[in-house]
Amino acid sequence: xxxxxxxxxxxxxxxxxxxxxxxxxxxxxxxxxxxxxxxxxxxxxxxxxxxxxxxxxxxxxxxxxxxxxxxxxxxxxxxxxxxxxxxxxxxxxxxxxxxxxxxxxxxxxxxxxxxxxxxxxxxxxxxxxxxxxxxxxxxxxxxxxxxxxxxxxxxxxxxxxxxxxxxxxxxxxxxxxxxxxxxxxxxxxxxxxxxxxxxxxxxxxxxxxxxxxxxxxxxxxxxxxxxxxxxxxxxxxxxxxxxxxxxxxxxxxxxxxxxxxxxxxxx
Amino acid sequence: xxxxxxxxxxxxxxxxxxxxxxxxxxxxxxxxxxxxxxxxxxxxxxxxxxxxxxxxxxxxxxxxxxxxxxxxxxxxxxxxxxxxxxxxxxxxxxxxxxxxxxxxxxxxxxxxxxxxxxxxxxxxxxxxxxxxxxxxxxxxxxxxxxxxxxxxxxxxxxxxxxxxxxxxxxxxxxxxxxxxxxxxxxxxxxxxxxxxxxxxxxxxxxxxxxxxxxxxxxxxxxxxxxxxxxxxxxxxxxxxxxxxxxxxxxxxxxxxxxxxxxxxxxxxxxxxxx
Numbered sequence: 001x002x003x004x005x006x007x008x009x010x011x012x013x014x015x016x017x018x019x020x021x022x023x024x025x026x027x028x029x030x031x032x033x034x035x036x037x038x039x040x041x042x043x044x045x046x047x048x049x050x051x052x053x054x055x056x057x058x059x060x061x062x063x064x065x066x067x068x069x070x071x072x073x074x075x076x077x078x079x080x081x082x083x084x085x086x087x088x089x090x091x092x093x094x095x096x097x098x099x100x101x102x103x104x105x106x107x108x109x110x111x112x113x114x115x116x117x118x119x120x121x122x123x124x125x126x127x128x129x130x131x132x133x134x135x136x137x138x139x140x141x142x143x144x145x146x147x148x149x150x151x152x153x154x155x156x157x158x159x160x161x162x163x164x165x166x167x168x169x170x171x172x173x174x175x176x177x178x179x180x181x182x183x184x185x186x187x188x189x190x191x192x193x194x195x196x197x198x199x200x201x202x203x204x205x206x207x208x209x210x211x212x213x214x215x216x217x218x219x220x221x222x223x224x225x226x227x228x229x230x231x232x233x234x235x236x237x238x239x240x241x242x243x244x245x246x247x248x249x250x251x252x253x254x255x256x257x258x259x260x261x262x263x264x265x266x267x
Numbered sequence: 268x269x270x271x272x273x274x275x276x277x278x279x280x281x282x283x284x285x286x287x288x289x290x291x292x293x294x295x296x297x298x299x300x301x302x303x304x305x306x307x308x309x310x311x312x313x314x315x316x317x318x319x320x321x322x323x324x325x326x327x328x329x330x331x332x333x334x335x336x337x338x339x340x341x342x343x344x345x346x347x348x349x350x351x352x353x354x355x356x357x358x359x360x361x362x363x364x365x366x367x368x369x370x371x372x373x374x375x376x377x378x379x380x381x382x383x384x385x386x387x388x389x390x391x392x393x394x395x396x397x398x399x400x401x402x403x404x405x406x407x408x409x410x411x412x413x414x415x416x417x418x419x420x421x422x423x424x425x426x427x428x429x430x431x432x433x434x435x436x437x438x439x440x441x442x443x444x445x446x447x448x449x450x451x452x453x454x455x456x457x458x459x460x461x462x463x464x465x466x467x468x469x470x471x472x473x474x475x476x477x478x479x480x481x482x483x484x485x486x487x488x489x490x491x492x493x494x495x496x497x498x499x500x501x502x503x504x505x506x507x508x509x510x511x512x513x514x515x516x517x518x519x520x521x522x523x524x525x526x527x528x529x530x531x532x533x534x535x536x537x538x539x540x541x
Contacts, residue, residue: 146538
């Protein structure tokens with residue numbers, strides 16, 4: 001039996017747990033320690049940014065959480081259950097939009113929905129329509145993917161990832177290839193969606209300001225071997241704008257810390 | 268002549284693309300002129316009309332054999348053989364291509380075989396096919412299948428291999444696996460290669476069947492190739508030219524009927540120009 005004291009002191013159960021995970025890629029020429037002894041707890045509804053230079057293993061960690069790859073040691077769990085493969089509760093948004101060119105916008109958004117049982121076709125269409133509207137592409141519902149601009153493609157990818165109503169959204173530098181104006185619009189959209197729908201989001205980026213603008217917490221990664229070396233809580237009110245002074249101030253503090261860490265890392 | 272000057276006029280106003288109508292007009296004008304010169308040349312005996320039959324003689328032959336049912340039945344025999352052989356070739360080629368793309372062992376065995384046999388003109392199978400199956404429909408079928416199978420197999424294999432890995436990963440995170448992944452992701456993702464591969468397979472099947480029909484007389488059916496062959500034996504060049512024309516038209520029509528819808532789809536969705 002749990003006492004009242006325990007109950008009150010207990011933190012809410014972690015949505016995602018990464019427990020002492022190591023991942024090594026053995027190539028023909030060299031062995032890369034992509035991740036070494038990485039642990040991370042993410043609470044429900046939390047927006048966590050994984051920040052670090054390229055090649056520091058942050059994308060690898062995201063793939064492991066997604067269940068697309070297996071760790072060499074350690075374990076990952078979602079909702080207390082061991083991650084053994086991809087799961088519909090954890091949707092991924094990639095840096096490339098990864099939309100299917102043989103489907104139009106609506107059918108792309110429907111792809112994940114169609115794999116969800118206990119929904120009628122009519123419901124699925126309705127949900128798809130709603131998410132296409134949320135990302136502002138109602139006019140393009142029947143367009144082919146190649147007809148869309150880069151920003152519109154990422155919006156469709158966002159709608160596709162959100163439509164099956166996953167609890168966790170894993171985002172791997174989804175806006176890196178977009179122009180600044182489109183990106184800022186998407187920062188707004190993403191914050192709104194996250195707050196309204198209480199999603200747990202893990203967001204990989206190498207852009208410090210982006211991390212501060214979006215995250216409740218920013219985890220600092222350093223490469224070779226990939227490790228979490230620091231953590232910043234971001235207690236700024238939402239919605240945040242990437243051009244806010246507070247965002248810029250915190251970002252420069254984090255940048256300084258990251259530089260420090262990188263210099264102290266033997267390369 | 269006015270048909271020829273039309274495109275020039277429209278290019279003056281809009282340089283990039285003359286209208287479909289003026290393009291069609293210039294094509295029709297070209298062929299009308301060609302046939303007119305041809306007919307006149309035969310009439311004026313610029314060449315020996317036995318060697319180069321006049322368009323009017325070819326038309327007469329076509330009308331005659333259409334009337335007595337000889338031509339339609341030959342067409343039907345040939346098309347039936349072609350469709351059976353082609354469908355078998357595709358039905359074997361696509362699954363085998365999936366296997367070679369997926370399994371190293373299949374690739375090292377079936378894949379290598381396909382690569383080798385692909386380079387062999389399928390008419391080379393005629394002697395063996397005759398020995399194995401005799402002068403039967405089976406021999407015909409075998410030759411057409413050999414013409415289709417390897418091209419389709421290799422196109423499928425290539426199509427599956429070039430799929431960006433990200434499609435598979437994206438589909439996996441959305442819960443797609445096994446047959447769903449194959450049917451809803453892998454096959455559609457390789458559609459551009461599948462279409463060009465099955466189209467190539469069709470062209471090979473058509474060529475091998477014509478070669479087979481010219482070489483092999485099968486008593487169960489008298490196809491276009493045979494008609495062509497007997498035209499040669501009888502020195503009836505109007506027959507030869509007429510059959511050639513029919514073969515060309517069937518090939519053209521089949522190409523349009525079978526592949527145009529797919530190519531339109533590719534253009535629309537992928538934005539490809541094929």
